[in-house]
Amino acid sequence: MTKSVRDEETGSAPAPVSDLRRMTHQDLKDFGMSKLAYVKPVTYEGEAAFAIHAADGTPMALAEDQSSAFEAIIDHEMVPAWVH
Numbered sequence: 001m002t003k004s005v006r007d008e009e010t011g012s013a014p015a016p017v018s019d020l021r022r023m024t025h026q027d028l029k030d031f032g033m034s035k036l037a038y039v040k041p042v043t044y045e046g047e048a049a050f051a052i053h054a055a056d057g058t059p060m061a062l063a064e065d066q067s068s069a070f071e072a073i074i075d076h077e078m079v080p081a082w083v084h
Helices: 025-031 066-075
Strands: 002-005 015-018 036-044 047-054 059-063 079-082
Antiparallel strands (some): 047 059
16 A cells, blocks of 8 residues: 655655555565565564564564664664564
8 A cells, every 4th residue: 555645844746655554575575675674573592582674574683672673773774664
């Protein structure tokens, strides 16, 4: 599902916006592996952790908590998404 929005600051032309809640696996791949990463809760060696994956599902890293996972994604100039 996509829709168009106008940038309120610049008044630039509408840009497509995707509802991440409705994106399919293929939509995520098409969006671009280098732009989007998702976080999901996992168990690693018996402990709760948060896995970071590229848009195509490639595992990238583990974090101890959700906040650290999102910070790592943002630090790498990517857009975080939550998967539960």
